Amino acid sequence: MSRQLPLRRFRWTGVSLRALAIAILAVGVVAPALAEGTQPRPAPRSRPAAAPAGVSSLEAALARAFATNPDIQAQRGQVRATAETIAQARSAGLPQVSATAYAGVLATRSILRGTPTNTIDGATLGQRGVALTATQSLFDGWRTQNSVVQAQRLTEGQRQQLRAIEQAILLDVASSYVAVLTGHALVDVQRRNIGFLTSTLANARTRLASGVATPTDVSQAEARLSRGQADLSAVEADLQIARDRFARLVGAPAGAQLRPVRPLDALLPASRDAARDVAGTGNPAVLAAMEQVRAADAAVRIAQGQMLPQLSVQGQVARDYDTATDTRRVDSAQMVGRVTVPLYGGGGPEAQVRQAQELLGAARLQLDSTRLQARSAAFAGYTAYLTAGATIRAATVESQAAQVSVEGMQKQVEAGVRTLVELLNAQQDLTIARARLIQAQGDRIIATFTILAATGRLEPARLGLASLVPAGQPVAPARSDWDVRGDAWRDLRTVPPAEAPRR
Structure with a gap:
């Protein structure tokens, strides 16, 4: 509901009202005359929002995705949220201070026995008072210390999970x-193939008109041209799908001309076995699983701490008013130590x-499974890398020989x-050889990044992208305890906003 403007804004003077009436009459007389002699101007078209610039290099695409991808941003928030559990765990070992104030009415009525007649005594007191209480835990079965360790391990596990994502x-x-x-490269190959087949078909028709070729030759050329057009449509469709997926991941479309990918072979381990060993110890998912094991071990000690003695001390200062009919004020201070020994809790x-011990065992088994998966992924990626290299060498020779064969033919x-x-x-063999070479080159690049991801080395710092990562929006520092407490008390000073009507 829109707000109503104050009435004072609508207090017009008599002169203003007369001027407004004259202006309205003038518009009513002049506007029709202008409409008869002139054509209305079309409303200016709003300019469409500028599309994001295309990304033309792999380095720029990786840097943009690292800084803006929503999945990465969400996990970073999860890391910050989990880090707050460390302060929550430490708070159990710090003093707990509270202030108390009370006010009320106490009515008493007493009947005394042992006298010839019962004596009835009554009084009404207006009680009020204030107190300040502080409690400090001295020993809680090491639960606070183990809770802090558990929170630290869980936070580190979330950081490793962030690296994995x-x-x-x-x-x-x-x-x-x-x-x-x-x-793009496959589309270019198919277009070159269509150009060759179109020229060949034209030559066949010319030779048919000269009586050198036969109608069968023309039909064969037409069939191959139709097949080439179908292959071109297929690779163009695959290209459009790839561009859409790229825009979804990066947040910007791919440029019309993409730069080649620089080789990253220097970052790879020396062999498949070396890659498998590095993945077993350096994969972020493996490191996250290790932290889960440490957190589960701390959870066992926390549960065991419930059965150990608990030691705490509490101090309080208080001032009570009107505690009795003949007492105006009572000031008190006390210090109490408590020792609690749990004997049986059902x-x-x-x-x-x-339960905590079983969860610890499950976390250890999950660590073993994660390590095996990481080692297997690194081994498979390195095998694909070697296979792609062999395919590139063979396809290079094949395409060169096929080109010579077509020219001689x-x-x-x-x-x-x-x-x-x-x-x-x-010509078909040449087209297939070129496509195989292009595909093998792409497979080799993807295998390289697969090995880096499996071994935990696919990071901007290692890739030389640290200077390309945009700064983005600055992350606000964590608020202090007093700021958070002030937000909680703010509801007492302001009216909560009305809930928007649901449609």
């Missing part, structure tokens, strides 16, 4: 960039210990030594 996102970005780069603490067809179908088959 960052590297997974960077791997996806690299894969999508390579897919777009490869897609089996609850023991069950919690057994063209001359032989013109001389009548070879048939047109042999030339078309040679």
